[in-house]
Amino acid sequence: MNLSPHTRRRWPEALAIAAAIWLCAAVAQAEMFAVIVNKSNPSNQLSASTVASMYRGETLHWQGGDRVKLVNREISSESRHIFYLQVLNAKPDQVFYRQGTPVPVQSVIERSDDAVMRFVGSIEGAIGYVSLSRLKQIDEALVKVVLIIEKP
Amino acid sequence: MTPGLRAIAACALSLYLLVPSTLLAQPPVQPPATTTEDSFEQLKSKLRQIEEQHRRELSDLKERLGLVEKQQSTLSDELTQRIKVGAYGAVWYQDFKGQRSTNDGNFEMLMSGHIHDRIRIYTEIDLGIPSGEATAEQAYVDLLLTQPFNLRAGVLLIPFGKFNLDHFDPRRDLTRPPAVATVVIPTTWGDLGFGSFGLLPISDNVKATYDIQVINGLTDQFASAPTNTGLQQGKNGLHTDNNGNKALVGRGTFKLFDQYEIGFSGYRGAYKPSGSDMITGMALDGEFRPRNVSVLENFVLRGEFARFDIEGSTAPSSLWGYYAQLTYRFWFSGLNSTVLGRQFNNPTFALVGLIGHTKTNTTASPTGSLSGDQYIIGFNYRPVEDYVIKAEYQFNHGQYQQNPYDGFLTSVAWIF
Numbered sequence: 001m002n003l004s005p006h007t008r009r010r011w012p013e014a015l016a017i018a019a020a021i022w023l024c025a026a027v028a029q030a031e032m033f034a035v036i037v038n039k040s041n042p043s044n045q046l047s048a049s050t051v052a053s054m055y056r057g058e059t060l061h062w063q064g065g066d067r068v069k070l071v072n073r074e075i076s077s078e079s080r081h082i083f084y085l086q087v088l089n090a091k092p093d094q095v096f097y098r099q100g101t102p103v104p105v106q107s108v109i110e111r112s113d114d115a116v117m118r119f120v121g122s123i124e125g126a127i128g129y130v131s132l133s134r135l136k137q138i139d140e141a142l143v144k145v146v147l148i149i150e151k152p
Numbered sequence: 153m154t155p156g157l158r159a160i161a162a163c164a165l166s167l168y169l170l171v172p173s174t175l176l177a178q179p180p181v182q183p184p185a186t187t188t189e190d191s192f193e194q195l196k197s198k199l200r201q202i203e204e205q206h207r208r209e210l211s212d213l214k215e216r217l218g219l220v221e222k223q224q225s226t227l228s229d230e231l232t233q234r235i236k237v238g239a240y241g242a243v244w245y246q247d248f249k250g251q252r253s254t255n256d257g258n259f260e261m262l263m264s265g266h267i268h269d270r271i272r273i274y275t276e277i278d279l280g281i282p283s284g285e286a287t288a289e290q291a292y293v294d295l296l297l298t299q300p301f302n303l304r305a306g307v308l309l310i311p312f313g314k315f316n317l318d319h320f321d322p323r324r325d326l327t328r329p330p331a332v333a334t335v336v337i338p339t340t341w342g343d344l345g346f347g348s349f350g351l352l353p354i355s356d357n358v359k360a361t362y363d364i365q366v367i368n369g370l371t372d373q374f375a376s377a378p379t380n381t382g383l384q385q386g387k388n389g390l391h392t393d394n395n396g397n398k399a400l401v402g403r404g405t406f407k408l409f410d411q412y413e414i415g416f417s418g419y420r421g422a423y424k425p426s427g428s429d430m431i432t433g434m435a436l437d438g439e440f441r442p443r444n445v446s447v448l449e450n451f452v453l454r455g456e457f458a459r460f461d462i463e464g465s466t467a468p469s470s471l472w473g474y475y476a477q478l479t480y481r482f483w484f485s486g487l488n489s490t491v492l493g494r495q496f497n498n499p500t501f502a503l504v505g506l507i508g509h510t511k512t513n514t515t516a517s518p519t520g521s522l523s524g525d526q527y528i529i530g531f532n533y534r535p536v537e538d539y540v541i542k543a544e545y546q547f548n549h550g551q552y553q554q555n556p557y558d559g560f561l562t563s564v565a566w567i568f
Contacts, residue, residue, distance in 0.1 A: 049356040052410065058351050058359070060296055067269045075498050089410045089443050093498045095537050099349075099363075100290070100309045101274055102240055102320035102567055103264045104537075 032132040033082055035147035036117065038124050039140075041066075046146040048087050054127060055088055056096045057105030062125060070107035071116050071128030079113070083129045086149045117143055235265035235273075240567035242321035244328075248546075248559030257281055258321060260289065262567075270296045278340075288390065289342050300350040304365075307390060310341040311349075311363040311403035312417045313456050314437040321565040325479050326530045327542050328561060330508040332473030335382035335524075335552055336458045337435065343367040344390055345398075359407045368392065369399025369421035370431050375465060380522055380552045382471055382512060383460060386423065386431075397422035403435075413439045419460075429464030452479045466515040473510030475526070479503070496535040504530040504544070510552065517551070524550025539566045 035051055037043060042064050053059040054068045061067055073080040075093050084092045096105045110116045113130040120126040121142030132148065239261045247253035263275040272294040280286040292306030310316060315333040318324070319340055333339040347365030354360055370386040371394045377385035388394065399421020407413050419433035435458040442448035459472035480503045487493040508526040530544030543562040550556075 047356065049353070053351075053353070053359075056410070058361075059299055061270070061299075065269075067266075090441075091449065093500075093537075097323070098264075098274075099361075100311070100317045101262075101264065101276070102323050103236070103238075103262065103274070 031082075031151045033079055033086075033129055033149040033151070034132045034145040035083075035087075035127065035129045035149065036120050036143040037127050037146050038120055038122075039142055039144055040124050041144070041146075043146055044144070048147060048149075051127070051147055052088050055105070055107070057098055066125035069123055069126040070105070071119050071126055072107040072109050073116070073129070074109055074111055077111075079129060079131060082151050083149065086151075087129075087147075235263060235267075238262045238264075238568050240320060240322050240565070242327070242563055242565035244542075244561055244563030246327075246559060246561045249557040251557065251559070272296060289340055298350070300352050302349055304347045304349060306344070307342050308345050308347060308365055308367065310343060310367065310401055310419075311347075311365065312341065312401055312419055312433065313337050313403075313435040313458050314413075314415050314439065314454070315339060315456055316341050317403075320567070321563075322538060322540055322567040324565075325502050325504045325532055325540075325542070326477070326506060326528060326544055327563040328546075330456075330475035330477070330506055330528075331510045331524055331526050331548075331552060332456060332458055332475050332508055334384065335380070335510045335512065336460060336471045336473045337433075338370075338382070338384045338387050341387055342390070343369070343388060343399075357409045360404065361407070362402065362404045364400070364402035366398045366400055367421075368394075369397070370419075370423050372424045372465075375467065380512070382468070382510075394425050395422050395427075397428070399431075409443075411441050411443050417458075423462070424464065427464065429462075431460055431462050433458065433460040435459070450481045452481075453477070454479075468512045468514035468516075471510070471512045473508065475506055475508035477504065477506040492533070492535070498537070499533070499535045502530075502532045502534065504528070504532070506530075510550070522551040524548065524552040526550075538568060540564070 035046065037046075041062065043062065050059065055070060055072075059068060073083075077092075081092045084090045084094065088094070097103060098105060108119060108126075110119055110128070113134040116128040116130050117134075120128045127146075129149070132145075239259065241257065241259040243255060243257040245253065245255050259279045259281045261275075261277045261279060264273065266272050274290060274292055274294075275288070276290040278287050278289050288307045290307055290309045292304050292308055295303040297303065313333070315329060316337055316339050319329065319333070321327075328334075329339050343365075345365050345367030347363065349363040350361070352360045352362075368388050368391070370383065371388045372386070373388075374381070374383050374386035399419065401417070401419040401421075403415055403417040405413055405415040415435075415437040417433070417435035417437070420430055422428055423431050435456060437456040438454070440453040442451060453476070455474065455476040457472070457474040459470065461470045462468060481500045482503075483493075483500050487499070493499050506526070506528040508528075509524070510526075511521055511523040513521045525548070527547040528544050530542060532540050532542040534540045541562075541564050543560075545558070545560050547558050548556060
């Protein structure tokens with residue numbers, strides 16, 4: 001292919017622009033989720049296994065002694081799908097039970113990120129998960145992020 | 153009137169008219185002074201109004217804050233201290249060859265919750281339908297101290313094998329327990345005692361749990377029961393200890409990657425009213441839920457092996473058995489718009505296969521032992537997690553009274 005010198009000079013620019021567009025698209029695709037706790041919670045960072053242990057009913061209390069109050073999304077929610085897959089290594093419909101009982105591990109089901117944030121922001125000891133993009137719009141005086149989950 | 157007088161009168165009148173307006177007139181009110189006083193009063197008034205308004209707003213805010221705090225407190229109390237009362241039940245139809253078909257069932261009341269953030273209760277009462285005698289299957293209280301160490305006391309579900317801990321009809325995929333869980337392990341095995349339990353995180357992907365109890369223990373009542381009923385009759389029925397020698401029982405597990413669970417159980421205790429002959433038991437159980445391989449994600453594999461050795465007894469002297477169960481969950485999205493799927497959040501079908509074997513070494517049998525094999529295929533429909541319709545066919549071979557022939561069972565189980 002015979003390209004003019006002018007065109008040849010612009011190849012790197014075109015490639016750079018294409019790369020930038022691809023990167024932006026990739027970043028936009030990689031939606032991130034945040035595990036949030038009440039602002040008064042002394043924990044500033046939690047590992048995925050610690051969070052999983054709470055949602056599986058194995059960890060019942062925070063280090064400070066407050067009881068863990070779990071907030072979940074409905075089964076059909078994308079957030080729940082990713083949270084269960086990435087953090088709990090489980091399908092979104094898996095139910096965890098108290099060992100030796102038919103009683104499920106109790107959690108409050110909220111149907112929107114806003115509702116999750118309102119609940120976690122107003123109840124000490126609460127923990128929930130929301131889309132990080134949504135989290136940017138909230139008052140940081142209410143909740144804090146303790147774990148970031150990236151959609152695969 | 154003379155002209156002089158007229159002139160004087162005119163002068164006086166003029167003077168009267170002129171003087172008040174000049175000399176006798178009151179000094180005029182200074183307009184600036186009047187404005188300042190008015191403004192001051194107005195300002196004071198405005199200030200009072202603003203203060204009043206602020207007081208009202210503050211009072212309103214306090215009222216609203218109080219309401220929010222009250223709601224928060226109520227919600228928090230509800231979450232932390234709620235006692236939940238529920239029940240579960242199962243009713244089944246069974247038709248085994250050579251036996252009359254019958255309906256049978258099981259109904260239990262549940263109470264669970266926290267009476268304090270760190271004190272948890274759980275009670276499960278078998279309502280005695282159809283046997284006629286209500287009994288506590290579990291009734292205990294947990295003192296939650298730390299993740300690795302907690303205390304439990306009351307009527308305890310015995311941590312021997314995973315099936316005994318997960319025996320609840322609505323949570324199982326088949327109607328009847330496998331033979332090893334009825335003949336060898338006396339499932340729904342509860343006893344009075346004390347224990348401790350906890351979880352020890354070993355790494356991000358490996359956790360260990362333990363549950364250890366000191367209980368009254370099994371009795372020698374199994375010896376007077378038909379041999380083919382195994383240890384079922386050896387449960388002490390929540391009576392006081394028959395020999396003053398407490399039994400020790402426990403189960404430990406390793407959970408790997410939240411996919412694999414391997415459990416080890418042990419039991420040791422005297423069983424006769426006098427003497428020190430012991431029953432010693434061990435069990436190994438496992439559960440595997442594959443993840444991240446789309447074809448396998450819908451499978452669950454469970455299995456259990458258990459063995460008891462009984463000192464000072466020949467009928468039986470030992471029992472052992474195992475089972476393995478594979479469950480495959482699926483759903484056809486085309487059914488979402490039908491009565492089977494409409495308005496249900498997460499309906500599923502499940503195909504279940506189970507194989508099992510049990511053996512009892514006993515002098516009561518001419519051959520010196522009783523054995524049985526069991527093969528079950530089942531299907532169930534679960535519109536929601538808490539309701540299930542099951543159907544299964546059992547192929548049974550052997551000498552056990554509880555599972556003598558092939559047969560069909562179907563059941564409905566629910567929990568709320």
